[in-house]
Amino acid sequence: MPTARDALLDAAFVALADRPWSGVRMVDVASSAGVSRQTLYNEFGSKDGLARALVLREADAYLAGVERALAERSGDLRDRLLSVAEWTAGAARASPLVRALLTGCWGERLPAPHPAGLPPSNHRPPSPVPAQRRADVGTPAPAELIAAVRDKAVAVLERGRTARRDPRPSGAGREEAEELAYRCELTVRLVLSYVVAPANSGEEFGRLIGAALAGGAGVSGPSPTAAGR
Numbered sequence: 288m289p290t291a292r293d294a295l296l297d298a299a300f301v302a303l304a305d306r307p308w309s310g311v312r313m314v315d316v317a318s319s320a321g322v323s324r325q326t327l328y329n330e331f332g333s334k335d336g337l338a339r340a341l342v343l344r345e346a347d348a349y350l351a352g353v354e355r356a357l358a359e360r361s362g363d364l365r366d367r368l369l370s371v372a373e374w375t376a377g378a379a380r381a382s383p384l385v386r387a388l389l390t391g392c393w394g395e396r397l398p399a400p401h402p403a404g405l406p407p408s409n410h411r412p413p414s415p416v417p418a419q420r421r422a423d424v425g426t427p428a429p430a431e432l433i434a435a436v437r438d439k440a441v442a443v444l445e446r447g448r449t450a451r452r453d454p455r456p457s458g459a460g461r462e463e464a465e466e467l468a469y470r471c472e473l474t475v476r477l478v479l480s481y482v483v484a485p486a487n488s489g490e491e492f493g494r495l496i497g498a499a500l501a502g503g504a505g506v507s508g509p510s511p512t513a514a515g516r
Contacts, residue, residue, distance in 0.1 A: 291320065292330050292340075294321065298317075316337070349378050349388070353374060353439055375436075375482075376492065389429055391428065441464050473499060
């Protein structure tokens, strides 16, 4: 059963689909969630607090989907990153907040982003709600989100090597991790170009990503990190 906080965030997300954030009223969000307006303010403190929590939840959901995409396919690196690409494109289509988080393009209809690492106000004390204290630190910039995807992919590789008890020397493992990090970032950045300017078909998009990961389409040779060694 969803908590009051989850119900409020769901209600805010639905309201945002119908009207710009400036037109979303707290009283309507509370009513849709079936809770009092005081409960809403107890959870989020303000409309800005609700906005930050909503955006951060979308970022968390996107990154959780990246982890699923990496784990669900047990094939080679190309298959795993194609899965990440498909998830990223689909998430950006389904959620304007994910699209904005990935591209940095925040329109007037969306809540204004709050930079990560900066407190929302120098005059407001930290929220007593742990989840809200986390939301108060701000939302990730596109580069930070891409770095998080890259790091998750590297972590999956390292877990796989450990599970296989890979006998190769640590240097080889580091080289493989660096190559994965490079190709993962390449994949996400190519997907972002598709999000901004969609291809004519999903098949065309898949061919583009597949060719890049295979070293084609003008992308060949080792990663810049590997080439420098």
